Amino acid sequence: MFSTEQSCWFIRKVICWRAAASVAWAVLLLPPITFVFVILSKFSFLHPIQTISECLYLLASASGIFSFILLCGVILIVGFLNLEYYTVIPTIACSKIALLGQLLHPRQFVNSLVHCIMGIIVAWCCAVTIGFRYETLGYPCTQSDGYPQMCLNEYHLILLLAGAFVGFSHSLLGVISNMNYVSFHTVQQYKYLRFKGSLPLVVKCSATQALYSVRNYIVVYLFLGYIPRAWICKTLNLHLDSSVHTLDSIAGLLDLSLLYHLWISATFLLLTWHITLLLFRIFVTEVYSFPVQSSFTEDSHQYLPKVLAEKQPKILKFLALQDLALLSQHSPSRRCEVFSLSQPGGHPHNWNAISKECLSLLTDLTQRLVAYHDTVATNGRAKSLPSGNERKTSSETSVTSGTEDLMSPRPTFVMKTPASVFARSIVGTPQSPLTALFTPDLDSPLASPALRRLTAPVEQCSPWYGTVQSPHIMRRAPKLWSTSTDSQVNGSPTPSPASVPSPKQEPSKPSFLAQFLQNRKEQVKNFLAKRVLIMYLFNKLPEASSQALFADSQAHIWALEGLSYLVQASFSEDQFGVVQTTLPSILSCMLVLQEAVDRHFKLPHASSKPVRSTSIMGDSTFKTMRFALRATLKTAIYRITTTFGDHLNAVQISAEHRKRLQQFLEYKE
């Protein structure tokens, strides 16, 4: 397929190299970090010189070199996992059960397992480097009967298990705090400066996270430590030294030196992994400059207008939009290429392609917001979340024709439903129909789309079609879609009234089966709603659905910035007036989006600020994305109105939009 080939082009030629470079830097940084770790783990105030010479000796020894090679291997695997699991659109769990589903997903399970094993490897290296009582798993001892045998060194075991525990908790925390989410910075800086700026924070974050992990680990080991110990003894035929008391007691664990070594090892482990992740983020989000104009046809897929229109991979689209936003802001010569006409024919192909793609992104967001707003009751409880809809349809495609999902005018929407937490795997996971069925917000006054689909399986429309046809939206529809038809670009037919069975037919339609199902569902729901645990698991997290709605809004922000800067620059730089032809649609698209965003922020929880996340590694940019989008949207409209001023009165737009625009011209928004 053509598009997959192109995406391969970008992933193969750019992303992979960037990931490789980040891993290479992480490996290069490993020796100094290891050295600091060795010094800190073996330092004694009484013999500072001796410590340093010992450390140097250790680093040059065979075991030191071997463990260093192992650590390099771990970094390579971490780098590979980063590349495999990263995402530019965060996956936001809308309820506790969705989060649980994320944690128990096979893909995530593999991830946790690998992290556990890597944790053990790193802990083994730490044990070897720290030396003295941690060095080996077994040691010769004499039992009471005087017969020599191998005994278990519990200090070694506790360190290894600590590594496994920290690795496991790191991977779990990674899911909860979206650590695989790669956010783009608003401030462009050189890679070295960015790294230098975030390094102290990463060190601090690793140290605190290690502290918490070790605390949890100690509690776990205190109660459950005997299980792995007995297992290891049994499998390796080791014995417990009866002269040494065991470590899973309060007295055994209250050993400051042991705690210090556990903590410093966990910090070392987390620090190397975090630095690898940080470098990966810095390298991957680096600006990539796409050429604007194609001079040769064979590599035309690498040019900005073409790349912008790509759906997959997301990183390519994001980098292209970032490049567009930057070029429109900083680079007059590249702007000039955007405004230029094609040589034979004189068509503004570049501008047309760019503006079309940006407008379709914005229209897409508008439709998503309108659909969401209609599904949400006034009391703020989601009646049937769009994501819920999506799940139902995905679990239902076997029943219906199956093609209609592809006809959905919002293909990006699939990317961000909670069911698609495993964005790169198949959407239909075993628990998604379950979730859909047991979600207690199916009490919509409208028949739920799923049911309607059962009753009328031949209906050809988008999955969220039923909700859009509510009288509420029909009343408003002319206003909201007055301009969206000309900017419908992805070729999907908008639901036209002709293909809709009129609402009058509906009451006669529901069969006995449907009513039976409806009653059953009500009963099941009422039954389940009384159970506290179920309620806890299935309750929607406040503002999570709002966050999920704006999860990929970085793209919209760049589209808005790119468009508005280009329009601003066109005032003086556009020689052929190519921008003027699209100015009305740009303005009305932005105004419609502005209206939709304003309405969204009137919903409860939408305007409440999220709590500040303390961890630096779990990037929480997506939590405030909606605020950023709102601010950018307003600024973008103001940028156009201040540049054009009263000339905007000559632009053909509807009276309602003109009124809105007048507000902006008078600085009253």
Add this chain to the structure above:
Amino acid sequence: MCSLALFPPPLPSGQTTLCESNNELLFGASTEDRLKQDSSPLSLHFPRESLKLHSRTESSSKAAFLDHSETLWMRSAAAWRDGGFTGLLNEITNSHTEVPKWLSVSSGCILALLRWVSSFHGSLFPHLILSSEDMIAEFSQVLNWSDCVVRAFAWHPHTDKFAVALLDDSIKIYNPKSATTPTLKHRLQRSVAAVQWKPLCASALAVACQNCLLVWHVDPCSLSTRPSSGCAQVLSHPGHSPVISIAWSPSGSLLLSASPMDTAIMVWDVAAESCVPLQRIGGGGVNFLSWSPDGSHVLASTPSALFRVWETRMWTCERWPCVKGRCQSGCWSPDGSRLLFSVQGEMVIYALTFTDTPAGVPTSTSKGPQAAAVVADLSETTFNTPDGDIIVGGEIQSLAWDPRGERLAVLLQGDPQAADRPAIIAVFKTRTNPIFELLPCGFVQGEAGAEPRLMQFHPSFQHGALLTVCWSNGRITHVPFYFLSAGVPHFGLSGSPLLPHPQQRPADFANQSLFTELIS
């Protein structure tokens, strides 16, 4: 080079500057001026008596309550909360009767050690030992900030609307088109050092406070006179206080803040409430920020004899060491190609010219000049007036350049002790294209006994330039400079005023030596 000797003499006392018209400054007597100005909605007067000041600080209210003995643990926790580590040590050292001897002695030793280290640090950067109020007064662009009724002033960049921060830590917003004047008060809004409106936005106002940065969202259509503190976003970062200077990017997307205590400039993404520190070693802090109108450069001066010019594409900086003192103030030409700045301890204005590399290079970093040129000499000059000799000149408090690049206002510090050395505003005529020129225009003076404290040009005045001056008696006046500009600021070919000259004026100018500089 332009010097003060070329200026027309200052007005006799009792006369105030009204406006500039036909290339000369017109003045009038205070009484008729007052009548005229009171009718104008934007001229304001804040008498000091009308402000309800804080009678005492919150900590001093302790004296009003009975002494109440708490356990050592409670006191230690409170000390930790209020004063941090040093507070805790202090508490332990002071309550030596209750704690073991070794503990109080050792904490006393640590405290002494900390003080010794911090005194060493303070001797390196003397400003670090100032209290935050004194620090703001030291580095503010406002003359004599601590005694000033109007502590900060900001015009909205697009409309006729301005915000005034007063001595009682409240901010009032005046808009001639609306009857309501919202008053902004917030628990954290203490010792406001600067306010600035967000460009390309109607409502957002950033306020630099003692401990944090506030961004108010004041709905222009709202009828409320007291917006709740829920309308304000609080942006704070540990170690970044007092915030003394703020600068919005001209595109409205980013906000910079600076504190003399923090060597890093914070770049805020206000919507996300996140910040990126731009750390550079050296200088001991940042006390003044100015973003060039075209958004390409930022001036950041430090309390030591060093300032930096940041390039905003990739956020790299050039270091500019000064010889004598710190960079006190600076301003950019409208096209962002020329920076004028003044240095503490020197009585001249310097200029730096930045020429961009050929446009279109993706990583376009601009190549800076090699050295700063002196463009104006403001050393003390004696004028003979009917009231006696007046000495004008001296160090510069702040610089302001009007958005068209045709008038440059310079606030001279004067000497508060000497009556014959008043603080005064000197206005120059400037043109930037095709060559940079500086011509004398005149002095702006207020009522008798009123000193200028703060000044700002209106960002979008139609008929020329409008200078707003806040005076020491709490009055805010506006001095318009009527002239015709040859074009839009960015494309202006020549800034020469086209008003008909009176017959004798050209002759006056003919024998004056002008500062000119050819663009290479």
